Amino acid sequence: MPFLLPSTSRPYPQYSPAVSDFAQTVKQQADIVKIVETYIRLRKSGAQNYSGLCPFHKEKSPSFSVHAVRQFYHCFGCQASGDVFSFVAKIENVTFPEAVRIVAQKCDIPLPKREFSSPEEAAGARLRAKLLELHETATAWFEEQLRGPEGALAREYLAGRGLTPEGIKTFRIGYAPDSFNALRDRLRSMADEETLRPSGLFASKEQGDGSQGPIYDRFRKRVMFPIANESGRVIAFTARTLESGEKAGAKYINSPETPLYSKSMVLFNLDKAKTAIRQAEFALLVEGQMDCISVFLRGIQNVIATSGTAFTEQQVAILKRHTSQVVVNFDPDAAGANAAEKSIALLTEEGFNIKIVTLDGGLDPDRFIRERGVEAYTAALRGARRQADYLIERARQMFPGASPEGKTKAMNYLLPHIRRLPDKLARDEFARDAAQKLGIDSALLREELRQAALRRRDRIEARPTSLTEVERVLLRALAITDPEEEQARRLAAAALAQQPAWFEHLATFAALQALAGRQAADPMDAVEDPAQRALLAQALLAETKPPGESEVLSAIQEIQERALEVRQRDLRALIAEAERRGDFAELALLTQQKLELDRALRQLQTHRDPN
Numbered sequence: 001m002p003f004l005l006p007s008t009s010r011p012y013p014q015y016s017p018a019v020s021d022f023a024q025t026v027k028q029q030a031d032i033v034k035i036v037e038t039y040i041r042l043r044k045s046g047a048q049n050y051s052g053l054c055p056f057h058k059e060k061s062p063s064f065s066v067h068a069v070r071q072f073y074h075c076f077g078c079q080a081s082g083d084v085f086s087f088v089a090k091i092e093n094v095t096f097p098e099a100v101r102i103v104a105q106k107c108d109i110p111l112p113k114r115e116f117s118s119p120e121e122a123a124g125a126r127l128r129a130k131l132l133e134l135h136e137t138a139t140a141w142f143e144e145q146l147r148g149p150e151g152a153l154a155r156e157y158l159a160g161r162g163l164t165p166e167g168i169k170t171f172r173i174g175y176a177p178d179s180f181n182a183l184r185d186r187l188r189s190m191a192d193e194e195t196l197r198p199s200g201l202f203a204s205k206e207q208g209d210g211s212q213g214p215i216y217d218r219f220r221k222r223v224m225f226p227i228a229n230e231s232g233r234v235i236a237f238t239a240r241t242l243e244s245g246e247k248a249g250a251k252y253i254n255s256p257e258t259p260l261y262s263k264s265m266v267l268f269n270l271d272k273a274k275t276a277i278r279q280a281e282f283a284l285l286v287e288g289q290m291d292c293i294s295v296f297l298r299g300i301q302n303v304i305a306t307s308g309t310a311f312t313e314q315q316v317a318i319l320k321r322h323t324s325q326v327v328v329n330f331d332p333d334a335a336g337a338n339a340a341e342k343s344i345a346l347l348t349e350e351g352f353n354i355k356i357v358t359l360d361g362g363l364d365p366d367r368f369i370r371e372r373g374v375e376a377y378t379a380a381l382r383g384a385r386r387q388a389d390y391l392i393e394r395a396r397q398m399f400p401g402a403s404p405e406g407k408t409k410a411m412n413y414l415l416p417h418i419r420r421l422p423d424k425l426a427r428d429e430f431a432r433d434a435a436q437k438l439g440i441d442s443a444l445l446r447e448e449l450r451q452a453a454l455r456r457r458d459r460i461e462a463r464p465t466s467l468t469e470v471e472r473v474l475l476r477a478l479a480i481t482d483p484e485e486e487q488a489r490r491l492a493a494a495a496l497a498q499q500p501a502w503f504e505h506l507a508t509f510a511a512l513q514a515l516a517g518r519q520a521a522d523p524m525d526a527v528e529d530p531a532q533r534a535l536l537a538q539a540l541l542a543e544t545k546p547p548g549e550s551e552v553l554s555a556i557q558e559i560q561e562r563a564l565e566v567r568q569r570d571l572r573a574l575i576a577e578a579e580r581r582g583d584f585a586e587l588a589l590l591t592q593q594k595l596e597l598d599r600a601l602r603q604l605q606t607h608r609d610p611n
């Protein structure tokens, strides 16, 4: 049974012993490389490690590493690090016990009866599980209603939009009948009102006393499009009205934010599209869910939708796990162009390679593909324009004419887009193209373009200090977990305990101390400070095998030497100071100390180099 540190030093809440036993079992069987690879792309980058683009911060070149033997991950960019559970907890935004369950499921390890650290946590997990169940039942029930007599009008609407029964089945499209209580009555046997309320499937009116009144069906006389999470489970709905005129209300309404669903975190159709996105090495981004469904059902499966809004940062981060290339095909109207522009800006900052499609005849993707066929649509995708070309064209349309004012406005529109590009060459090219196509001959405007290309509006990534060879040896020795290598670890720990002053000046002093006194089985768990963890990770990621006793001994000796040299320098300064003051008693004392120190140093050096 491995030791556990007190709860304050754990990156996640303390968990009960039964779960911790199970977590240990799962951790032993799970391969962090395989688990991480289900979320992001990794490349082998060393004997024992893999690297890829960090899912937790914005970056263009990989600084995220996974150590296959030690089973931890570490990002040199944002300092995120931990084990397989903390990775899953962070990326899925779930608690530790849920992360354990997810990893267990991915490894086909049967789950024990669940136990949680706190009643609130247990209640939260129970509620989410129940809400998933309710959404599943509701989805099946809406599908049933669509097939029934009440669904005739909805079926007609869907057929009119070119949807076949197979397509309807694939997307599990359904119908919510014109009733305030039909769904409530269907779900009542599964859950009490306090559970139905937060599902988002129902609404209620505030009473005179401020309390909420009885619940009633939120979606009525609407076509129901389920929204799934990345694992394909339904977590919310988009509902389109079948009414017209004043009675209709909003054309589309969505589930509100619930414990299951957060609009800014979901990309519509990613569950079905992710395999195709990885194969095609790009994602096709459309605005509306109908566009997405229509394109997908005609065989272009790497398509996702933003659900009518501009991209959010979280959505970009989610997409980044699957690809870094996007073809954007938004509606050609003004709103669509604005949404496209915002999405382009965000994607550019994240280092995406972007192309833009504008379809002939002002058609949206759904109508275009229905009217002209999939070949014409594929051809349009192939003809997608580079981001720079698209934006320059748009600048020319918005500010037409050859007047100096027009050119200045067009250029001011383009400058932020140019500055946003992470790549210097791409900025240069964009600026040159813009100058040429806009016919900019003013030296002043050219200079502004040149400046925009020169510097990116950038954030500076903190890089950890580099390690000395000695520190590397000591960190690796103190991180030893194999009992057979224990002697090397003991040597380092003893030196640190007996002569802490020798080690004080090292950048890794805190990490060394934490490791020497560690009780956790996993060395990465022992070091809490992110900067110190980064240094440890750096040492461990470079490791091939742990250092032997002789390597540790010579490292300790070198540390001792360096500590003595530091002391020597201090003494020299103190001696000079005492001389200046004329303090001869002090001077004598210091000189004596320095002589002893010099002797000790010489001895050490002869010992090391017998020649």
Ligand SMILES: [Zn+2]
Pocket: 054, 055, 056, 057, 064, 075, 076, 077, 078, 079, 080
């Ligand atoms: Zn990172």
